[in-house]
Amino acid sequence: MTSIFVNIPTNDLERSVAFYRALGCAINPNFTDENAACVVWSHDIFFMVLRREFFATFTDKPIGEPKEWAQVSLSFTRDSRADVDAIVEAGVAAGGTEPHPAQDYGFMYSRDLDDPDGNSLGFLYMDPVAAEQGPPAETA
Template sequence: MIFVNITTTDLERSKAFYTALGCEINPMFTDENAACVVWDENTFFMVLTHEHFKQFTDKQIVDPHTSAQMSVAFTRDSREHVDSTVEAGLANGGSEAGTAKDYGFMYQRSLNDPDGNIIEFTYMEPQAAEQGPEAYVDEHGAGPDPVPGS
C-alpha cells in the first residue's frame, strides 16, 4: 500500500475535487483535519490541513501554487480515460499543468488540484509497457512529440 500525504487549505473543496475524479473518501480515516482519498485498494492520498500536517514535520510547508515539491502519476485505461479524468478535474476547481504530451506510445496530461498539487494521468500503449518504448517506436514510429533522447 502507498499513502501520499498532501496539504490543503480547504478540506471540503479537496474532497469534492478528488471524488469528482472518481475517488472515494474513506470515512473511517476522515475528520475535520484530514481526508483519506481512495484511488484503489492499494493507493491513498491523505489530504491534510496545514495545521494537521505541521504535526508530522519541522520543515516549512510550501505553497504548491508557487513551489513544486513532487508530482504523482496515475495510469488510466485509455487516452480517452486520461482526457475524461482531466476534464472532470478542470470542471471541479483544478487547472491544467502544462500541455498534453503525446509521445505515440504514451499520452500524458497533468492537473494542478485546487491547492496546486500536481497530479499526472498517463496512458501507455500495452506493447510499450510490456516490451519497452523502443519496441513500440520501432514498429509504429515515434509519434507526434517524441521523447527527448530516444
C-alpha cells in the same frame, strides 16, 4: 503487499474532498475527520489530504506552497487516452487547472492536472507493448 499513503496539504479540506470525489475517488470515513480526509484511489493507493496546520504537526520542516513549489508530481496510469482526457476534464470542471497542453509521444499520452491547492497529478496512457518492452527505438 505494500500500500501507499501520500500526505498532501490543503487550505480547504471540503473543497479538496469535492475535487477528488469529482475525479471518481471514494472517501474513507474511517480515516476522515475535521483535519484530514482519506482519498481512495485504489485498494492500495490513498491520499491523506491534510489541513495545512495539521500537516505541519508531522514534520519540523516548513510546508511548501504547492502553487509555487513542486515537491512531488504523482502520475497515475489510465486504461485509455479517453480515460486520461475524462479525468483531467473532470478535474478542471471541479476547480483544478491543467498547467500545460497534453503530451503525445505516440506510444504514450499524458496530461497533467493541478488540484485546487496546486498539488500536481499526472495521468497517462501507455501502449501495452511499450509498457512491456520499452518505447520504440525512434522515441527512446
